[in-house]
Amino acid sequence: MNDVTFKIEAGECVAIIGPSGAGKSTLTRLLVRAADPIDGTIRLEGCPLTEDTLASLRSAVCYVPQHPVLFLGSIRENLRYANPHANIDEMYRATQALQLPAVIDNLPQGLDAPLGPGAASLSGGERQRLALARSLLRKSAAIVLDEATSALDAPTERMVLASLAQFRMHQTMIVVSHRIKSGPGREGQRGPAMRATLSPQALIRRYTHNPPSIARCLMPRIVR
16 A cells, blocks of 8 residues: 555544445554554654554554454353443443344344354344444544444445434545445435545545535545
8 A cells, every 4th residue: 555645533434435445444454553554654733653652552543444343241241241230221322223123132142142153143134233333332532343234235224324423423434345336325314524545556646526425525636
């Protein structure tokens, strides 16, 4: 990945889009310091990430991958992994935002239902939604979604992203996807403030702005 430069303001919702091999996963690994750049600098609030501790960065940034890790315990225990002090009301609001109550209510033990190895009792989309609900219980300043909705159909994906954006209205959200969404959120909803497209060569860095709605995007032009 070469010549990648962009800036995300605190509280922005940003979509980073590109085909397979463009460097999206590499970018997310750099953002959460699963790897460090060989050259160049990534800064958080003006300070290089490498000057901060990993523990501090992990508390500030919540990362949700395409294939989330769910544990052998119950749904309740998996949710509380993000916040051991989360109460039942907070867990309900988080699961409701991801439309999970119907799934949980169909399980014999509800929130206390054991997930088993690999959470095989849930579908791929349900596993992703549970991981996203868990992320809502974190009190992080930013969330990075790395293809975290890839197993969802288009209508469910739009609903999930809208719910996440509303739930995290004042927090920074970075959504990484290989799919170009059909359009921004509805009028009055919080949508991407910037849409950046990665190519195997570089980041597309020029944008146009349509100011009437916060749900409008800064759409990229191709830079050769």
